[in-house]
Amino acid sequence: MAKRMCFERTGGPEVLQWVEVDLPQPGPGEVRLRTEAAGLNFIDVYHRTGVYPVQLPSGIGVEGAGVIEAVGEGVTGFAVGDRAATFGPTLGSYATARNLKADSLFKLPDAVSSETAAAVLLKGCTVEFMVERAAKVQAGMTVLVHSAAGGVGQIAVGWLKGIGATVIGTVGHADKVEKARAAGCDHVLLSRRDDVAARVREITGGAGVPVVLDGIGKATWEASLGSAARRGLIVSYGNASGSVEGVKLAALNQHGSLFVTRPKLFDYYVTPEERAAGAGRLFEMLERGAVKPEIGQRFALEDAAEAHRAIEGGRTTGSTILLP
Secondary structure, X not given: OEEEEEEOOOOOHHHOEEEEEOOOOOOOOEEEEEEEEEEEOHHHXXXXXXXXXXXXXXXXXXXXXXXEEEEOOOOOOOOOOXXXXXXXXXXXXXXXXXXXXXXXXXXXXXXXXXXXXXXXXXXXXXXXXXXXXXXXXXXXXXXEEOOOOEHHHHHHHHHHHHOOOEEEXXXXXXXXXXXXXXXXXXXXXXXXXXXXHHHHHHHOOOOOEEEEEEOOOHHHHHHHHHHEEEEEEEEEOOOOOOOOOOOXXXXXXXXXXXXXXXXXXXXXXXXXXHHHHHHHHHHHHHHHOOOOOOEEEEEXXXXXXXXXXXXXXXXXXXXXXXXX
């Protein structure tokens, strides 16, 4: 038997249910992973609320790490006792144990704990593809990172500094300024007080930034447009304040022939080679100390609803993990 969090209808955190399930032996190509830590990510909120539709009833959570307890027929590369982690796409990481496809797993290096993996794997691989493959950031470039004190934000700031970029970060509250500075931001702006675009132009001598990483969405879209340099790129990767809708292509022209991408992690982690290279690069950045994931909050798995209220209310910093 195992326990897992699930939901039968979309809605607020109250739709989450902690239930007991009968866990069969792993099928062909599957392993059973006993959870040591699960990661909380905004995509979990999008699934729960229906922003990203899923088939109901559904488990919840994409990111988790733990120990393999059983191996199904045909599995190679993993054995009982191995430590492994996943960032999906199968939902259900909010569980004490579960069966999942072995090809969705990453074997963890000895130096990476399950808590660190749950705090960093999804966010870190997201940063890897955004910075290095989507935006192709180079040393000497200046990048605007919204929500620089958040889970993805802090990793992005550290990664960018590690490759020699200058970082302008935004935060929503004054009490997060020092978090953003500690992560490595060269400049920190208060998104609810400052005219972000004007300040970015001031900092960059009027040029704007060649790359914007925007996980906020609706509330920061205009600031992102106004901050981007001529022929700059806006990487819009999240909807924390709501989806960006009604975008007019003429606006990209008017703001300097801009480029915009709305990427998805799994379009950058398709082949085994891409997956191995991306995760390997993340583990390298962890080893170098460029990525220093901060676990700001820990909740029990059965308290996932409260964790969702905290992240939606902007009451979290760094990464949040759920523990069995």
